[in-house]
Amino acid sequence: MATVTILGAGDMGFAISTPVSANGHDVRLWGTPIDAEIIETLRAGGVHPRMGTAVRPGVRLFSPDEAAAAVEGADIVLFAVTSVGIRPIVEQFAAKLLHVPVIMTIAKGFDPGPDGDAILLLPEVIAERTSSPIVGVGGPSKANEVARGIPTGIVFGGPGEAAEFCADAFRTPAYNVEVTDDIVGVEVAAAMKNAYAIALGVSDGLEKATGVPHHNFRAALFPRAVQEMGKLAEALGGRAETVAGRPGAGDLQVTISSGRNRLLGERIGAGEPGPQAAAALREAGITVEGYDALGFGHRLARSLEDPATGHPLRLPLLEALYAVLHEGAPAAEALWSAV
Amino acid sequence: MATVTILGAGDMGFAISTPVSANGHDVRLWGTPIDAEIIETLRAGGVHPRMGTAVRPGVRLFSPDEAAAAVEGADIVLFAVTSVGIRPIVEQFAAKLLHVPVIMTIAKGFDPGPDGDAILLLPEVIAERTSSPIVGVGGPSKANEVARGIPTGIVFGGPGEAAEFCADAFRTPAYNVEVTDDIVGVEVAAAMKNAYAIALGVSDGLEKATGVPHHNFRAALFPRAVQEMGKLAEALGGRAETVAGRPGAGDLQVTISSGRNRLLGERIGAGEPGPQAAAALREAGITVEGYDALGFGHRLARSLEDPATGHPLRLPLLEALYAVLHEGAPAAEALWSAV
Numbered sequence: 001m002a003t004v005t006i007l008g009a010g011d012m013g014f015a016i017s018t019p020v021s022a023n024g025h026d027v028r029l030w031g032t033p034i035d036a037e038i039i040e041t042l043r044a045g046g047v048h049p050r051m052g053t054a055v056r057p058g059v060r061l062f063s064p065d066e067a068a069a070a071v072e073g074a075d076i077v078l079f080a081v082t083s084v085g086i087r088p089i090v091e092q093f094a095a096k097l098l099h100v101p102v103i104m105t106i107a108k109g110f111d112p113g114p115d116g117d118a119i120l121l122l123p124e125v126i127a128e129r130t131s132s133p134i135v136g137v138g139g140p141s142k143a144n145e146v147a148r149g150i151p152t153g154i155v156f157g158g159p160g161e162a163a164e165f166c167a168d169a170f171r172t173p174a175y176n177v178e179v180t181d182d183i184v185g186v187e188v189a190a191a192m193k194n195a196y197a198i199a200l201g202v203s204d205g206l207e208k209a210t211g212v213p214h215h216n217f218r219a220a221l222f223p224r225a226v227q228e229m230g231k232l233a234e235a236l237g238g239r240a241e242t243v244a245g246r247p248g249a250g251d252l253q254v255t256i257s258s259g260r261n262r263l264l265g266e267r268i269g270a271g272e273p274g275p276q277a278a279a280a281l282r283e284a285g286i287t288v289e290g291y292d293a294l295g296f297g298h299r300l301a302r303s304l305e306d307p308a309t310g311h312p313l314r315l316p317l318l319e320a321l322y323a324v325l326h327e328g329a330p331a332a333e334a335l336w337s338a339v
Numbered sequence: 340m341a342t343v344t345i346l347g348a349g350d351m352g353f354a355i356s357t358p359v360s361a362n363g364h365d366v367r368l369w370g371t372p373i374d375a376e377i378i379e380t381l382r383a384g385g386v387h388p389r390m391g392t393a394v395r396p397g398v399r400l401f402s403p404d405e406a407a408a409a410v411e412g413a414d415i416v417l418f419a420v421t422s423v424g425i426r427p428i429v430e431q432f433a434a435k436l437l438h439v440p441v442i443m444t445i446a447k448g449f450d451p452g453p454d455g456d457a458i459l460l461l462p463e464v465i466a467e468r469t470s471s472p473i474v475g476v477g478g479p480s481k482a483n484e485v486a487r488g489i490p491t492g493i494v495f496g497g498p499g500e501a502a503e504f505c506a507d508a509f510r511t512p513a514y515n516v517e518v519t520d521d522i523v524g525v526e527v528a529a530a531m532k533n534a535y536a537i538a539l540g541v542s543d544g545l546e547k548a549t550g551v552p553h554h555n556f557r558a559a560l561f562p563r564a565v566q567e568m569g570k571l572a573e574a575l576g577g578r579a580e581t582v583a584g585r586p587g588a589g590d591l592q593v594t595i596s597s598g599r600n601r602l603l604g605e606r607i608g609a610g611e612p613g614p615q616a617a618a619a620l621r622e623a624g625i626t627v628e629g630y631d632a633l634g635f636g637h638r639l640a641r642s643l644e645d646p647a648t649g650h651p652l653r654l655p656l657l658e659a660l661y662a663v664l665h666e667g668a669p670a671a672e673a674l675w676s677a678v
Binding site: 216 | 478479480485487491512515551552553555556557558559561562565566583584587588589592593597671675678
């Protein structure tokens, strides 16, 4: 039996406690200050406010001020916070991370570095503070389904032995875990699929605006998006093959079926200029992860070479999406020109 | 200006007359005996009964008994009939096909050969009767959207010069044509995506039966389906890379959003045994293309080697789907075991 500490009791942190607790492990779910009320509700026997299910047997709850106890002696510590939450939580636990055998992250996105001008994958942020092996999680994984034990197939990416150790801890009949050593491919896809989901969501807005479905439009963008994520992964030392599997094609498929990224695309497709639609969601307090990922990914791509050609990396669909969201380019025309 | 004859005035034959006529070509739309009423309706100025739009300017209509005039002097003859219609229509036009510069097919599926025991890709059936170059069409292409000029991105697969000639004839701002020499990859994906769409449709039935979305389930099957189509293409001399693009990943993406293949999967996922659900649709006169493609593809796979290993080709998801539809295996369990 392993001791597994999950840092973050938001949607995904709570959800992933389902498979690992089903395996009989000692699971500790720690709430960040943002999750304080969630922990209280769960302790009182209530259901998670967004996931709608109660905490599973075998999961012990830790409130924000019980951080030290939560990680004490853990075999695996899993970061399940937002991308902007990674750096402060890593800092908070820095002294403890040195001694954790394996660290996992299910957070998706990029980090701007301590000075705000870098573009780091989230495992790189964790690696600043520990030399323990790090395992990243990717693949199509709606949290509410994971929480309910609906069949879910994901990928753990990291050094062989560590990734296998984590896979053994989390794998259940309903939670199907593949393992890869290509953590770069997993993390690039996990972050960038949110950006591309905005582009594909535009088709829903075009349907709204015209009364005619634009399914062909969306489906033509789909393989292009997967291809570009693969190129970005390759330029960073990962593999396109990883992206073509669960973390890229699989996760993009589920991401375009609902969610905030798709919603932003829908508003733009329906006629709202990109910068205005993005600002409206921001002002409504709605974080669109793909919007930030687009900014990072766009800047990152401009700094890289295509390893196949030695020329600057060209990702036309990402460029077009950037033009739509940051320069107000007309969405249908701009995206279609990059298909 | 080229003369382009489309054989078949069903959904796709009618639809594809939109882009090619927009380019100012002499387009002839010939109705098979099944399409006789459609041709009459269109001639009288009515709309296509299923597509809902009228015939485009520049498209001349030919009734079933005007077959000879329809193909006389054509630069391109395009087969737009069902897979079971290919062989009889090829036979009907056999003498003329010898003299057609380029032949295209947008039909999707397999042919059992003259004796019923073969497994042929549809271009192979055409090639029995002509040595003219043959170009196959694949990619996400809902006919009603193509008919309306909604942006659509597809692939023409065939010998370089012929494929480029066809692409030039059909390409418009809204009808984006890629070209590949990998007609095997295009045709395998075009046929098999219908079979795999049944498997992915099971997720909709599981949602119906349980009240809980099974999006993760569907999305986990998605890259596996694309991977298996790629392996089948490779075993036949095609390329997985082709399948990962528009003809496979792209077309599967659109095929699971609606249609009969998805519907069959939904019924099975909701609890109806596979053989029973297939029989019910058959008795209702509803042809499920993916059901036939599954039978052919399953038999084909069993006869092939995996070129990467030299061992018999293994396609676990296709095997599982076959067990569900032909042996009544429980759908969720069988498919999930192959993920």
